[in-house]
Amino acid sequence: MxxxxxxxxxxxxxxxxxxxxxxxxxxxxxxxxxxxxxxxxxxxxxxxxxxxxxxxxxxxxxxxxxxxxxxxxxxxxxxxxxxxxDHLLATLHDGQLLQFRLTANPTHTITKPGERQGRVVPHITIERQRQWLIARAEKSGFELVQNVSAEDPDGQPTWSFDIVGREWPELHRRVGQGVRLSRVTFEGLLRISDVATFKETLIKGIGREKAFGMGLMTVIPEA
Structure with missing residues (x-):
């Protein structure tokens, strides 16, 4: 690679x-x-x-x-x-703390009664976009780190990641009108929980629209 x-x-x-x-x-x-x-x-x-x-x-x-x-x-x-x-992949191990950057297309599927196939729509709010990443962490081989020393107004631990970019770039279709895709960039800290699965995540990406600049996560070891 x-x-x-x-x-x-x-x-x-x-x-x-x-x-x-x-x-x-x-x-x-x-x-x-x-x-x-x-x-x-x-x-x-x-x-x-x-x-x-x-x-x-x-x-x-x-x-x-x-x-x-x-x-x-x-x-x-x-x-x-x-x-x-390959050198980076070879150095990864379970429990390792990493800084990450991910640009992704957070979406969910809406299925109405009587429909055989649901409709994929983007998450719009910052909170929904954050929850989208949190929900995918475990099956992607990592866990998002929580700040144990910082608490939000409700007294709950806060996550050590942020959304640093939200855009709607255009994609031209060969047939029909162009569409705008939700492009969200996350940065923060994660800990590897399943190194084999995590390596697959780095290689294959996360989420939809990977052909159009979404899904690539990069990491560097936390100092």
Whole structure:
């Protein structure tokens, strides 16, 4: 596995004018693996957009190394970085405390009486979005850390994570009108409870719309 990053050339409007919706970013990621495209292969590549010190970055997790020239198509030359992800995976263990960042698409299914298939809708409120992550922690191989020294007004422990971004980027459909997807970014602390399951979570992602920049969780050991 490989984790790659490139700074998006946001100041070059002529270069990035095509990046108007999530499908364009998806295409950029896919075209960064020309050998897979030529072979007709479509492995899942997790990706997301990060912002750091006023700069925007494309982050990609993949089984194979991306083509650096393709990855810099809409990026700043000299900023492409690709590192092996296997070393990090090998250092993980049960009980380990990690800082995490996750961009995801929190949703739930509404099924009305008489319907055979429910309708997937986004969680709108911050509290519902937070509960969405809390509910998925155990089956994803981790537990979210609670602040034992800090209490909310009701006298309950508070969670050591926050929502640091909430957006509604557009996705253009080939058929019909475009849609806006709920994109929520979480940051905080977690503890690994099942390392095998947690590794699968890091590799496969969490939630829906993974092809369009959702689901990628990254972690670093807590100092």
């Amino acid at each position: 490989y984790l790659s990053r490139v700074e998006i050339d946001s100041n070059n409007r002529a270069k990035t004018r095509d990046l108007t919706h999530l499908g364009a970013y998806h295409n950029w990621v896919e075209q960064s693996f020309p050998a897979e495209v030529a072979a007709g292969e479509r492995p899942r590549h997790l990706w997301r957009i990060d912002q750091l010190n006023g700069r925007r970055y494309l982050l990609v997790l993949s089984e194979e190394k991306p083509d650096a020239e393709k990855l810099v198509t809409y990026g700043v030359r000299g900023t492409v970085m690709t590192k092996s992800y």
